[in-house]
Amino acid sequence: DQQVKQNSPSLSVQEGRISILNCDYTNSMFDYFLWYKKYPAEGPTFLISISSIKDKNEDGRFTVFLNKSAKHLSLHIVPSQPGDSAVYFCAASAGTSGTYKYIFGTGTRLKVLA
């Protein structure tokens, strides 16, 4: 049972446009969410987080939106740059933000075209 789903395995976007990566979850107890970016031959690196008490968190070009009623979150990258081409994973956990047990999605491969 996949509790965290990224239904789009890949996405291509033109440089300068917006990239929207989606993530759905099934467990209503999840209350803290992370996005990670992974380049080939490297480990995932933390990108941005959001807790369930917020519906939006912004960090530079990256914004994460959380829709708790729909159990859906999305990552927006504006403007997209070729260096953003990577695999993006969302992850979710239940409990306080200090908990360590995260469930990861299968990832979305983003390709930003120059």
Next chain:
Amino acid sequence: SAVISQKPSRDICQRGTSLTIQCQVDSQVTMMFWYRQQPGQSLTLIATANQGSEATYESGFVIDKFPISRPNLTFSTLTVSNMSPEDSSIYLCSAWTGGNYGYTFGSGTRLTVV
């Protein structure tokens, strides 16, 4: 955030043999974790390794197959024992650094069992 050095980065092993993967963190961390990413799958937590205690394994993973050591607050090893082709995967170690950084990951070990 912490920096994790993981080695080997890749290996090709004969079935029936064992491989030990090492992770060195550049700062002291309480919790370290081992993940597996099979082709096309999400990151799956194998076990949590806290210094001074036995590792805690997730459902489907057992100590005899994946023994873990955590001798101090900066180092951990994962051994994949009696390997079969089904063990071919990427293995990642990580540490919980908390705050805004969540997990920090090593660069991964790509294991191929032939």
